[in-house]
Amino acid sequence: MERYIRNTIIPKIGEAGQEKIRRAKALICGAGGLGSTVIANMSAVGTGTIGIVDNDALELSNLNRQYIHKFENLGKVKVNSAKDWINAFNPEINVKTYQTRLDHTNYAGIVKDYDFIIDCFDSFNSKFLLNDIAVQTGKTLIHGGVTEFGGQVMTIFPGKTACLRCILPDADENLQVLKGVVSPAVATIASIESMEALKLILNLGAPLANRLLCFNGLEMTFRKLNIERNAKCPLCKNI
Numbered sequence: 001m002e003r004y005i006r007n008t009i010i011p012k013i014g015e016a017g018q019e020k021i022r023r024a025k026a027l028i029c030g031a032g033g034l035g036s037t038v039i040a041n042m043s044a045v046g047t048g049t050i051g052i053v054d055n056d057a058l059e060l061s062n063l064n065r066q067y068i069h070k071f072e073n074l075g076k077v078k079v080n081s082a083k084d085w086i087n088a089f090n091p092e093i094n095v096k097t098y099q100t101r102l103d104h105t106n107y108a109g110i111v112k113d114y115d116f117i118i119d120c121f122d123s124f125n126s127k128f129l130l131n132d133i134a135v136q137t138g139k140t141l142i143h144g145g146v147t148e149f150g151g152q153v154m155t156i157f158p159g160k161t162a163c164l165r166c167i168l169p170d171a172d173e174n175l176q177v178l179k180g181v182v183s184p185a186v187a188t189i190a191s192i193e194s195m196e197a198l199k200l201i202l203n204l205g206a207p208l209a210n211r212l213l214c215f216n217g218l219e220m221t222f223r224k225l226n227i228e229r230n231a232k233c234p235l236c237k238n239i
């Protein structure tokens with residue numbers, strides 16, 4: 001337990017809380033920029049089981065932000081590179097990797113083994129897919145997104161709180177844009193997602209449910225927008 005003493009001396013965690021963290025199973029979708037910090041944070045706190053979904057190989061242009069991957073792993077698949085990082089940092093963690101492009105045909109067998117999902121994908125389209133999967137499976141989803149110097153985070157309890165399609169019912173999810181983004185913005189958003197995950201595991205505090213946290217790194221502002229379920233949501237209106 002020495003490894004986690006700075007966790008367990010927090011009265012709201014204690015050894016019982018650490019045991020909850022050890023038993024937790026987190027599915028991290030995306031081993032890129034957001035994934036790097038979420039993987040680092042969830043490994044550091046001692047999450048017992050971490051699943052990682054990613055289909056890509058490491059490219060040089062990833063390394064402005066995806067710091068868990070080594071330069072020498074260029075061209076190799078990211079899930080393996082991420083697993084190597086976790087094994088070196090915290091060998092107690094049970095790591096499961098899924099080198100696949102998540103879609104409507106393969107998600108059920110993956111998602112069922114996890115307590116919740118953390119969105120670390122980087123395309124609009126895959127974020128909506130994860131939102132749909134969460135609503136269909138009832139799994140809690142921690143959504144995060146980044147652009148340039150900022151981003152946003154929201155936690156979705158399907159059927160209970162607003163989902164992505166509640167707030168963006170007409171979004172063109174096939175929009176393909178290469179967005180610029182800097183590492184400190186990505187790491188900030190990913191750390192907020194990790195904090196949401198830790199709160200979920202420990203059942204502490206107030207999740208960012210029905211609240212969209214918007215971070216602007218240039219102005220250094222954090223704004224929370226109150227949102228609510230949309231009775232006309234094309235996805236969750238009947239749940």
Ligand SMILES: [Zn+2]
Nearest residue numbers: 163166233236
């Ligand atoms: Zn909805």
